[in-house]
Amino acid sequence: MNVAFATNDVARSELREAAKPFVTVEGRALAKALQVVNYVIERRNTYPILACARLELRGSTLRATGTDLDIEVTVEVDVNDATGAFVTCLDGRALAGIARVAGTALLRIEPISKDLVGIVVGDREAAYEVIAQHPDSFPLTSSKRGRLIERFPDGALAAGLARVSHYISTEETRYYLNGVAWQLGTTGARFVATDGHRLASYHYSGPALGGNVKCRIIPRKTVVLLERFGIGQDASMHVVEGAEDEALEIVQPGLVVRTKLIVGTYPDTDRVTPKPERPKHAISLRRAEAVAAIKRAAVMSQSNPNSVYRAAIRFFDLDGKVAIGAKHPDHGEAIAPMSCPWPVGASEFGMNSAYLLSILDQCQGDVTLEVSGSRDPLMILDEDRSMTRVLMPMRV
Missing domain, CATH: 3.10.150.10 (DNA Polymerase III, subunit A, domain 2)
Incomplete structure (x- = not known):
């Protein structure tokens, strides 16, 4: 027993x-x-x-x-x-x-x-x-997934956000710039980011943004998350029931991201984007040559010669060719000539070399600078015509 x-x-x-x-x-x-x-x-x-x-x-x-x-x-x-x-x-x-x-x-x-x-x-x-x-x-959200907004195949969402995320502002005073504006219109769609000095817009659908435009501001942390873990992945964007204007749900294979949106009014970036009908001068640059010339000129205007990314530089005419110059009250002046021609009738203009270098680093192939005047925003174009990049001028 x-x-x-x-x-x-x-x-x-x-x-x-x-x-x-x-x-x-x-x-x-x-x-x-x-x-x-x-x-x-x-x-x-x-x-x-x-x-x-x-x-x-x-x-x-x-x-x-x-x-x-x-x-x-x-x-x-x-x-x-x-x-x-x-x-x-x-x-x-x-x-x-x-x-x-x-x-x-x-x-x-x-x-x-x-x-x-x-x-x-x-x-x-x-x-x-x-x-x-x-x-x-554990503070698990209880809201249900709402209607589908849009599908992005084969990593298109991560790639689209990566095109503009470098331009997100890090200043907390203008909190509505701390993300990417996802703008959906009746005739097109785009991702936009700006820090007030630089602006990038990636137009991925339709002929142009127009009609009734809906803007959702995706926070920087969410943007980086989707960039890092969404490469090559299909993704779909959904609203969250009960919070259509305050949250998004992004669904990928094996991953669900639910994020709050930045609540605020994104600035009208079209106001600072140069209009096609406005008279302008085009300066065609070899990107590698331009980067080298900017660094050579910018080093002069720095009190620390090893820091070449924050100097004010100017583009001007030197014997019919483009030249980049910079000055320092104690060190002197630098001039870096380039091989590309200076357009007839164009005025010299200045800008921040760090911002220009960061934009050129994102461009594909050679670039074209379109400028109307010395105090007008500068349009930077490359081989990717879906991208619009704008740089604010700087007085030098």
Whole structure:
């Protein structure tokens, strides 16, 4: 009888052990998913739950979620084996460290109690007991996905944002410039970014933006997230029910990003963009030659000769050719001649060399500068006619 009771106890113990929920994933796969999650999670948080990645197992699907209260990301993790269901919240960076050192080894994640989770690496090569936060404290959004706005195939969303993201302002005083304006009209669509000195517009649909225009300002952090983790991926943009003008949901294979929008009025950038009908002079430049000449001239006007990216420079006529000059009250004057012709009737003009170099770095092939007057905005054109780049003038 004692033997029979002992056998039954062992069987019941094995059944209880088998019934425990667990999931087995490759360390490398979990680390890749947590790269996205930890990008959103802030490094310093007042509440411990905001430093956590929320893990949810349902059937054979494991999802990792992170939030900073403005952006929420959910990533699906490739699963090797799973049983049951559970929800837990673990420190995102601690979990990423475990996954990273595990590499290609398998991780078995299994809740031990409501505030403790066990993680075993491979064939017990390492074992961890990680403190868990209660999942009910995690600020998971409850709003539903709304109607589809637009689809972007084959990484078009990430590529489009990357064309203009370098022009996003970092100043907090004009907070509405701290993102990319996604403008949808009845005749076209575009992404626009400006910092007040430089402006870039990428027109990706339709003949021209017009009609009833809807503008949504996507925050800089969301833009960088989509650029970094959306390369080559299909994406669809949706409204969020109950917050159509305040939030967006972006869906990619295995990734859902829900972000708040910047609420504000984006400036009318068309007002500073030179109009096609306005008289202008065109200066055609070889991009490599222009970059070299700008750096050679700009170095003179700096008190620190090793810093060549902030100087005021001027373009002027030198014997019928374009020349770039700069002055410093203590060091003297620099002149860097170029091989391209100076247009007849054009006035000399000045600009910030750092801004011009940053724009030329984004251009494709040779460039054309279109200028109307010394105090008018400068249009910079390259081989990509879907791009419009504008640089404000500078008095020198």
